[in-house]
Amino acid sequence: MTQTHLGKSIAQLSVLIQSGSLDPVALVEESLDAIRTYKDQAIFTRLLEVRAKEEAAASSRRLRGGRSRGLLDGIPVAWKDLFAIAGLPTTAGSIVLADAEPAQDDADVVKALKAAGMVAVGRVNMSEFAFSGLGLNPHYGTPLNPLAFDVARIPGGSSSGSAVAVAAGLVPVSIGTDTGGSVRIPSAFNGLVGYKASRGRYSMAGVFPLATSLDSLGPLCRSVQDAIWVDAAMRGRFVPEAGRAEPTALSIVVPTNVVMDNAEDGVIAAFEATLGRLSAAGVKIRRAAFPAFDRLFQVMAENGPLATAEAFVLHHRRLAGPEAEAMDRRVVARTRLGEKITLIGYLETLKVREQLIKEVAATLGSNEFIAYPTVAHVAPALAPLEADDELFVKVNGRTLRNTLIGNFLDWCGVSLPCGTGDAGMPVGLLLSGPKDHDEQLLSSASAIENIAVVG
Template sequence: MHADLHTTRERLRAGLAGAPAEIEQAIAIAQSPACEHVFLKTRFEAARAEAADGANAARPLAGLAVSIKDLFDAAGETTAAGSVVLADAPPATRDCPAVARLRAAGGVVIGRTNMSEFAYSGVGINPHFGTPANAADPKQPRIPGGSSSGAAVSVATGAAFIGLGSDTGGSIRIPAALNGIVGFKCTASLVPLDGALPLSTTLDTVCAMTRSVRDAMLAHEILSARPLTRSNAPLSSYRLAVPATLMLDGLDPTVARAFERSLQALRAAGAAISQIELPEIRDVATVLAGGGFSAAESYAWHRKLLARDGERYDPRVRFRIEKGAAMKAWEYLDLVVARRAWIARMEQAMRGFDALLSPTVPMVAPLIAGLAPGSERDAEFMRVNPLLLRNTSVVNVLDGCAISIPCQAAGELPVGLMLWHGALHDDTILNIAQQAEAALAPASRDQ
C-alpha cells in the first residue's frame, strides 16, 4: 500500500519531499498499465502548474493529487457520467461544491475517473471506455467494483490520495472493499449534491475513498465543510453489534474468514460485540420492490435522453433505468412513506448500539471476463450485481452513514469490514473506525 495523505503531507512539511515531485509520481502511475481505463480525461500540465504553487503547501491537501469521478461538474469540462450519450454536452461553467472544496483545500485534480455508466451498477463494467482492472490482482483482471470504479483504482494504485465519488447503493464502499482501501459514505445531507449528475435524488451521496481512516476523516471535513468531533476513546467504550439477518448469508470463504478474524481482533482490543437478529433488514427488499427510488428517479431524469439516444446506452444500464417507467405516482408516494416507517423501526432496533459491523460485500472481486459486456454473460452480471449491493444498500435506504475498511490478511484478496449506523452518526463511526483500523493492523500483518 502506498503512503497515505497524512504521511506524505508530513514529509512535505518536513522538507523531505515536494508537491511537484509527488505530482510527477502520481502522473507516472496514472500513465502506467495499472491505470489503464482508469481516467477518461487527464489534466497533467495543469496539475503540474498547480502543484508548483507554493501557496498550496499550507493547505490541508498540500498540493497533492486527487481524482474526480466523471459524475461531477468541473469548470470547462463536460460531465458525461461514463457515457457516450453526453459526450457532446456543453462543458460546466463552474466547479460543483465538492470539487471546489477539494481545490480550495489545496487538492490538485489530475483527472476525471471512469465509472459504471450513469452510476448504475455495483460491478464497475463500462462497455464504452473499458473497465479498470482491480488494483489488488495484477495477474488476473478482476472487477474494480462500482460505480466509482476508476476513483477506487486511482487511490489504490497511488495515482490519487483522494478519489471523489458517489454512493447511492454502495458505489463508494463496494470498490473500496474490493480494492483494499477505505471508503466512507457520509449522511447524504452533509455534502451538497449540486453539480453532480443524479442517479437517485433520494439516495445519492457525495463522498470519497482514501488509503486510511485518518485520510477519510480529513476528506469528509473538507467535503462537508465542518469539523469532526474527534475522540480517542478506546474500543471498549463503544457497544457494537453484528446483525445476523441477511448480511452474513452466503459469504465467500475468504470473506467469512476475514470477517470472523476481524471480530476476534476487535474483541481482543476490548470491543464489546453482540450478535443481534435485526430482522427489519429483510424488509428492504419489500421497500425497494419494483426498482425502488433509483429506477423511478433515474427514469424521470433520463426519459428524454432514452427516447433520443437509448440505443447508445449500456443495455444493462438501460434495462434497469427503464424499470422506473412502470412505477405509478401512488406507488412512488407509498415508497416514500414505507421508507420513512422502516427507518423509524430500524432506529428503534439499533438504539443502544454505537455501530453495527458487517462484511461490506459478501464476495471477493470476480474476474472481469465472467461479467464483461455480452448477452451470454448478462445472467451472471444480474446475479453478481445485487449481491455486491446487498449489504451496502441497506445503509442508503436507512439514510445512514458507513465506512468500509480493509480487513483481509496478507496474501488474501481484499475484503471490507463495514461499520455503520443511522443518519448523523458520522463522527462516531469515523472515530470507531480509526480504532478498529489500528486493532486490525496487527492481525493483518501476522497472517
C-alpha cells in the same frame, strides 16, 4: 508517483510536504507520469495536467512562503466523472454526454478541496451513469482490480476508477458517489477505506445525480485518518471534528439475517476473525436480527427499487431517443425497469422507508454501530460478467445487497479492509451508523481500523 511515494497515505505525504521534504510540484509530476505510464489506461477518463500543475505550483509557493492552507495542501486528488470541472462537460462515464455543455464552474465540493490546497489531477472512470455496483464500462474500458493476480477481476462500482487509482498508488485519494454502495463496494474489493457520508452532509451542487433520495458522497483512501481530513475539507472546515475513540467505548451489533446469506466461506472467516480481534480489544459485540432488512427487500420487490424509479425519471427522454443505442445495454435495461414502477408504489416505498429508519434507530443503543461484511463475496472475474448479461444482473444484485441497506435506511458507513478471502482478494468490514452520526462513526472506525486490518 515515483516508487518512493507510491501507495502512501495522505497523512504520510502531508508530513513530507509540510516539512519541505517533498515539493507539491514534484509530487504532481510523479502522479501524472505514473498515470500516463500505468499499464491500465482505463482508470482515468481525463487528465487535468494544466490545472494540476498550476495548483501544485500555487501550493508550492504558499508552503515556501509559510502560508500553508493546512494538512491537505499539495495533496493530489482524483474526481469521479460525476463532478463538475469548470470548462469540461460532465460525462458521467457515458459517451452520449461527450458533447454536453461544458460546466461553467466547479462543483461545490471540488471548490472546497481546492480551497484546502488539494491538487486535482484528473477525472476517473465509472459505471455509466453510476448505475451498477460492478464497475464495467464498455465505452472507456473497465479498470482492472490491481490486487488480482490469477485472472482479470472487476474493480467494483460505480466508483471503479476511484478505487483502482488509489489501490494502484496513482493518487492517495479519490472522491466518489454512493447511491447503493458505489464508494464502499469498490473500496472493499480493492482493500481500501471507503467512507459514505450521511446524505446531505456535503453540497451536491455540480454533482450529476442518480437518485436524489439516496445519493451521497465520500472519499476512497488508505486510512480513516485520511477520510477524516478530507471530510472536514469537503465541508469547508480546517479542523476535523472526529477524533479517535477508545475500542472499549465502542459497541457493535452484528445482524443475524440477510447480510450473511450465501456469503463466501472466505468472507465469513475474515469477518469472524476480525470480530474476534475486536472483542479481545474490548469492543462490545452483540448479535441481533433486523426485521427491517427483510421488510425493505420485500417492499422493493413489491414496488420496485427507489434508485430504479428515480433513475428512470432522470433518463426517460434519453431512453426514448437515439441516445439509448449508444448507452451500455445493461444500464439501459436496468433503467427501463423504472417505467413499471407506479407513483403509488414509489410513494408507498418512501413511507415504509421512513418507518423503517425510525424502527432501526430505536433498536440501537447509545454510540452503537452496525457491522457486517461490506460485500458477501470478493471481487469476481471480469470475463464471465462481460459475456453473460443474466449473470451480470445476478452478481450485480448480490454485490449491492449489503451496502444498499445503508442507503435505504439513510445511514453513514465506513468500509474497512479486514483480511482476505478467496484467491487472496480483499474482504471489507462495513461499519454503519444512523444519519448525521458521522463524527461518532469516523471516530469509532479510527479506533478499530488497526485491529480490523491486522491479520
